[in-house]
Amino acid sequence: MTPRPALTVAICAYTPERWTLLRAAVDSVRSQQPPPGELLLVIDHNDELLWMANELEGVTVLANRERPGLSGARNTALAAARGTVTAFLDDDAAARPGWSAALLAAYRDPDVLGAGGLVAPRWQHGRPRWFPPAFDWVVGCSHSGMPRRPDRVRNLIGANMSFRTEAARAAGGFRTDLGRVGRRPLGCEETELCLRLAARHPGTRMHYDPAAAVRHHVPRQRATARYFAARCLAEGRSKAMVARHAGPGPALASERAYLRRTVPTALRHALLHGRLGTAAALAAGVLLTTGGYLAGTARQLTNHQERGAP
Numbered sequence: 001m002t003p004r005p006a007l008t009v010a011i012c013a014y015t016p017e018r019w020t021l022l023r024a025a026v027d028s029v030r031s032q033q034p035p036p037g038e039l040l041l042v043i044d045h046n047d048e049l050l051w052m053a054n055e056l057e058g059v060t061v062l063a064n065r066e067r068p069g070l071s072g073a074r075n076t077a078l079a080a081a082r083g084t085v086t087a088f089l090d091d092d093a094a095a096r097p098g099w100s101a102a103l104l105a106a107y108r109d110p111d112v113l114g115a116g117g118l119v120a121p122r123w124q125h126g127r128p129r130w131f132p133p134a135f136d137w138v139v140g141c142s143h144s145g146m147p148r149r150p151d152r153v154r155n156l157i158g159a160n161m162s163f164r165t166e167a168a169r170a171a172g173g174f175r176t177d178l179g180r181v182g183r184r185p186l187g188c189e190e191t192e193l194c195l196r197l198a199a200r201h202p203g204t205r206m207h208y209d210p211a212a213a214v215r216h217h218v219p220r221q222r223a224t225a226r227y228f229a230a231r232c233l234a235e236g237r238s239k240a241m242v243a244r245h246a247g248p249g250p251a252l253a254s255e256r257a258y259l260r261r262t263v264p265t266a267l268r269h270a271l272l273h274g275r276l277g278t279a280a281a282l283a284a285g286v287l288l289t290t291g292g293y294l295a296g297t298a299r300q301l302t303n304h305q306e307r308g309a310p
Contacts (some may be wrong), residue, residue, distance in 0.1 A: 007036040007100055008083030008165065012064075012073035013091040014044035016052060021092040021217055023056070028094040030058055036100055038083055042073040053081075070158075071174035071189045078165065078173050085115075086161035090140070093119070095160075102212035103162050106150075113197050113204040113282040114163040116156035116210025118142050124219050130277030131223065134266035135285050138231045139218045145262030146208065153208040154254045155194035158187065160214045163197070171196050178241055188238035195246040225281075232285050236292020243293075244300055259286065 009029050013022050022041075029039055043050040044064045053061045062080055066072030080084060087103055089095060097115070106115035119143040121127070134145040140159050145155065155248035156162075194206050221227060243252060265280060270278040273279065 006084055007034075007104055007162075008038040008040060008077075008086045009036040009100070009287075010040045010042060010074065010077035010081065010086060012044060012070055012077065013049060013053070014046055014073070015072075016046070016049045018091055019052065022053075024094050025089055025091055025187045026056060026059060028096075029089065029100075032095060032097070032100040034100060034104070036080065036083070036087070038183045040077050040080060042077050044068060044070070044073045045208060057182050067176050069176060071176045072136060074189075075173040075176070078169055080171050081165050084165055085162050086168065087137050088158070088160075090159040093159045094215045096215065099160075099212050099214060102209050105163070106207045106209060106212075109207070112207045113167055113201055113310060114156055114161060114194060115207040115209065115212065116147070116153075116161040116208040117208060117214070119157050119159045119214055121218045122215045123223060124217065125269040126309050127224065128223050129197060129275070130225075130281050131228070132266055132270065132278045132282050132285070134262050134282060135228070135232075137235075138228055138285070139216070140220050141216050141218070143258075143262065144209075144266060145258055146210075148210060150207065150209040150211075154198075154206065154250075155191040156206055156208070158190040159216050160212065162188055163193075167197060167201065168193070173198055175245070178238065187235065187241045191239075192242045192245055195242070195250050198250075199246070211276045223264050226283065228285065229288055232288035233292035233295075236289040236294070237296035237299075239289075240296025260293040261288070273297065 011025055029036060038058050040062060041053055041056065041059045042064055043053055045068045050063055062076055064073040065076045074088060085104065085107055102117060103115050106112050119141040121136055121139055136143045142157060174189045174193055178192055198204065255310045263286060267279055267282050270282065
């Protein structure tokens with residue numbers, strides 16, 4: 001019998017426009033020490049990309065068997081994974097040396113149910129002067145308030161996360177009514193899964209180790225005020241959906257700490273150094289995200305009333 005690999009790495013892709021980045025992501029995984037026992041590439045309902053992907057060596061290419069979107073593609077990977085741990089890497093991210101070793105090391109602790117690490121932005125044209133590091137989550141990266149040392153976290157970052165495979169499967173995987181579909185800037189499906197796993201397995205934890213690092217490509221169109229605003233609104237709406245499923249207490253615990261510590265620290269630093277644009281972006285980001293959450297909550301209430309639910 002073939003021994004079961006310790007680590008399955010899954011990369012989900014949906015567009016040929018990222019082909020160069022996708023190849024770099026695959027190469028970064030294949031060069032890891034130790035190498036993963038299995039590398040899956042899931043193509044999200046795109047026949048052209050599926051055909052292109054078949055030329056890659058050392059990769060098992062799968063078509064998304066669920067509804068279109070990142071959650072469905074990730075669930076396809078979970079269903080196929082043979083590793084005891086399944087790690088997810090974005091198609092526009094590249095793992096740094098030592099990534100797989102740092103992830104696997106976390107699972108020596110039986111209480112660790114999921115592990116992830118630093119997602120550092122790689123700005124295509126440099127970070128805009130006004131863009132606050134405290135809001136790097138807008139571009140799918142670790143923000144300035146994340147732990148600098150290995151620590152417990154509520155949830156992992158989607159671009160760089162892993163889970164015990166059987167536990168994630170048993171929990172039902174990622175919700176397909178959450179998460180990104182194409183370029184729609186929604187998310188939080190990984191947050192909801194982490195919360196669901198924690199509720200199912202009391203006493204376990206999600207582990208964040210900055211040494212398990214990846215670099216995440218940030219294209220020019222995501223370095224704009226327009227994208228910043230849209231992403232903040234979408235995050236608020238997504239958090240409202242997570243709160244509906246997990247309850248507002250667990251769903252917003254990290255956000256409360258973020259608003260108490262990370263944002264005030266970033267605001268003081270911006271004002272002290274005369275970065276008024278950054279200070280304005282911080283204030284606008286908080287207001288837009290809060291507005292998105294309130295709008296999402298109100299919409300849920302309206303839908304609930306229209307259905308005539310008690």
